[in-house]
Amino acid sequence: MKSPFTQNNSLFKTKKPFNDTFVPPDICGREQELQKYINALQDIVDGFAPPNILVYGETGLGKTATTKHVLNLLRDELSETNRTLTVLEVNCNKHDSTYSTLRHLADRLNEKSYTQGHSRSELWDVVYDGLDALGDTILLVLDGLEHLDPDTDLLYELSRASTELENAHLGIIGIATDSRYPDQLSLRIRQNLNATNIHFNLYDASDLIAILDYHCNLAFKDGVVNDDVVPLAAALTAQATGDARTGLTLLETAGDLAQTKGADTVTRSHVEHARTEAESRTVENIFFTDLTTQHRLLFLSVMRLNLLTDDAAAFDDVENQYEQYCTRADTDPLSARRLRDLLKVILEKGFIDRDEYNAGPGGGRWNTYSVMVSPSTILDAIERRDAHLEQVIAADKRKLKRTAKRNEQDQRFV
Numbered sequence: 001m002k003s004p005f006t007q008n009n010s011l012f013k014t015k016k017p018f019n020d021t022f023v024p025p026d027i028c029g030r031e032q033e034l035q036k037y038i039n040a041l042q043d044i045v046d047g048f049a050p051p052n053i054l055v056y057g058e059t060g061l062g063k064t065a066t067t068k069h070v071l072n073l074l075r076d077e078l079s080e081t082n083r084t085l086t087v088l089e090v091n092c093n094k095h096d097s098t099y100s101t102l103r104h105l106a107d108r109l110n111e112k113s114y115t116q117g118h119s120r121s122e123l124w125d126v127v128y129d130g131l132d133a134l135g136d137t138i139l140l141v142l143d144g145l146e147h148l149d150p151d152t153d154l155l156y157e158l159s160r161a162s163t164e165l166e167n168a169h170l171g172i173i174g175i176a177t178d179s180r181y182p183d184q185l186s187l188r189i190r191q192n193l194n195a196t197n198i199h200f201n202l203y204d205a206s207d208l209i210a211i212l213d214y215h216c217n218l219a220f221k222d223g224v225v226n227d228d229v230v231p232l233a234a235a236l237t238a239q240a241t242g243d244a245r246t247g248l249t250l251l252e253t254a255g256d257l258a259q260t261k262g263a264d265t266v267t268r269s270h271v272e273h274a275r276t277e278a279e280s281r282t283v284e285n286i287f288f289t290d291l292t293t294q295h296r297l298l299f300l301s302v303m304r305l306n307l308l309t310d311d312a313a314a315f316d317d318v319e320n321q322y323e324q325y326c327t328r329a330d331t332d333p334l335s336a337r338r339l340r341d342l343l344k345v346i347l348e349k350g351f352i353d354r355d356e357y358n359a360g361p362g363g364g365r366w367n368t369y370s371v372m373v374s375p376s377t378i379l380d381a382i383e384r385r386d387a388h389l390e391q392v393i394a395a396d397k398r399k400l401k402r403t404a405k406r407n408e409q410d411q412r413f414v
């Protein structure tokens, strides 16, 4: 049998730059944030107590990458002196409570395992003794701080560590994926931490061009990416989310598509195709993870009416259709009032839109609903992932699919 794999990877040099744990050797842009970071850490180089720093902003904006880069610069600077710098990193995504973080730190500092049975005060003693044994300057990086309760004892205790430590100086670098993080901290924690706050803004298209271009040169072989690929990926990402991770995923997917098709170069159309795929994946994930069965039945009711009547659907018709789907799904229908709440949720997710009509005095007011995501994506996903739901729409599934395909070719969803 002919192998389904291909041996000739002609496009990628390496895929590491697309990996979430990749630390780019250089940071593109972010001059102000880097300068603020360096200014705060200068105290360590000058032999003063380390600062506390809070780095915050939305996802994929280079907070972790910039922190690792700055800490490498600091290590290099101190390697020329007789000073010792220890950096302890904790992933609060995994250790999302004070107790779990404390236990993790106690384990790390003592190279043994502390079981659930230890009290907090015992663990604090172990941690402080461990930090003192290390001595000199210690930076504790808490990445994913938003997973900890903002009023956590951990930050409060750590901000007062200088009163407990004899031989060591501790600085805390907290990184939070939340652009309003510092406002959520209580006054007593903010006052005790007295942190330098560094906010990371969304990237614009020109920032993203620099970042994507940099990763492109590391990841792809010379000359295989057309000149208009990075600007297009950057423009699409700036419009959508403004974060580097989304742009990098788009670029990697475009490369994968080009490779699968046996193309010699990555082109604009691979990026466009990759974007459509990424959107479909997002829509599919929201449909199956964020929405309940009742939401799904309601959405499918709006969708069926839209497709079969080629028009927006009035609430009464949606309710009727939904009740029929409930019968087929063998589930009890909800009241009209609950349905309106459910429709609001689907609306907030961007899955449907509502138009309000007002026929003036005596004419009444009513709403109509239209789907805003690709019905083909939903229908294909149901076919692949949910046999029960597929059964519910089975009666006219083929007709729905055909109409959806035809409408989408004409660039309209309904």
Ligand SMILES: Nc1ncnc2c1ncn2[C@@H]1O[C@H](COP(=O)(O)OP(=O)(O)OP(=O)(O)O)[C@@H](O)[C@H]1O
Pocket (backbone or CB within 6 Å): 017, 019, 020, 021, 022, 023, 024, 026, 027, 028, 029, 030, 057, 058, 059, 060, 061, 062, 063, 064, 065, 066, 176, 177, 211, 214, 244, 245, 248
């Ligand atoms: N300014 C930049 N220069 C170079 N690469 C960058 C830059 N910003 C982001 N990146 C790239 O994007 C990837 C994601 O960035 P990073 O992990 O630092 O984001 P983050 O802000 O920590 O996101 P999260 O809040 O989700 O943890 C990095 O691995 C890096 O490759």
Ligand SMILES: [Mg+2]
Pocket (backbone or CB within 6 Å): 063, 064, 065, 143
């Ligand atoms: Mg991060």
